[in-house]
Amino acid sequence: VAPIGGSIDEAGQAGIQKAGDLLSKAYTDAIDQVKVVRFDRMFANDLTQLKGMAQSMEPAMAARFNRTIDDVLSPRMTPQGSMLGQTYKQLDSKLGQEAAKFGKSADPLQQELGDAYKQLQSLMKQQAARTNPGFAEAIKKADEGWANLVRVEGAGKAAQNAEGVFTPAQ
Numbered sequence: 001v002a003p004i005g006g007s008i009d010e011a012g013q014a015g016i017q018k019a020g021d022l023l024s025k026a027y028t029d030a031i032d033q034v035k036v037v038r039f040d041r042m043f044a045n046d047l048t049q050l051k052g053m054a055q056s057m058e059p060a061m062a063a064r065f066n067r068t069i070d071d072v073l074s075p076r077m078t079p080q081g082s083m084l085g086q087t088y089k090q091l092d093s094k095l096g097q098e099a100a101k102f103g104k105s106a107d108p109l110q111q112e113l114g115d116a117y118k119q120l121q122s123l124m125k126q127q128a129a130r131t132n133p134g135f136a137e138a139i140k141k142a143d144e145g146w147a148n149l150v151r152v153e154g155a156g157k158a159a160q161n162a163e164g165v166f167t168p169a170q
Contacts, residue, residue: 003144013164016149016156023145030138031092034085034128039077043127050123054116061113068098068117088128095121 001008001019004026008015047069054065072094076087083091095117103114129136156164 001145001148003141003148006145011163011165012159013156016153016164019145019149019152023142023149026138026142026145030135030142031085031089033135033138034088034132036085036131037083037088037124037128038131039081039083039127040130042130043123046123046126047120050116050119057112057116058109061109061116065113065116065120068095069120073120088124092121092124095124 001022004023006019006022006026008019008022010018051066051069054062056062057065073091076091077083099114099117099121101114102110102117105111105114125139129139155166159166
């Protein structure tokens with residue numbers, strides 16, 4: 001949690017849980033900074049490219065992905081090509097849930113769909129960062145913290161005890 005200016009005193013699973021809570025709050029606080037997202041030509045081009053890549057997926061998965069864009073993303077954008085921060089936050093959460101759900105599937109076709117959702121979420125995050133520079137810095141720090149936490153979680157799982165206390169080798 002050092003990238004977000006935090007520190008954890010607990011060890012093992014309790015410390016891992018507290019770190020996750022702090023990083024979740026940092027991410028939420030960063031998203032709360034977004035008042036409006038204005039979508040630019042770069043986003044439109046990237047979205048068109050992503051939709052094109054999605055066409056190489058299994059037809060049912062490609063159709064589901066395109067329905068998400070047509071029924072979930074597009075209607076939430078104003079005719080001027082912007083979106084309120086609260087709407088962005090809700091959409092970011094929905095895309096994250098879809099990416100996680102399909103990304104964890106044992107079916108490689110569903111994993112590919114999960115990757116497409118994750119990429120769409122990333123494109124939206126990049127656009128929010130271009131529109132809101134403060135968000136960009138805050139989200140970068142939260143992402144760095146999450147990357148650190150993933151390593152610690154892995155070590156905690158590798159620990160030979162239920163408390164998640166691990167050795168440097170683990």
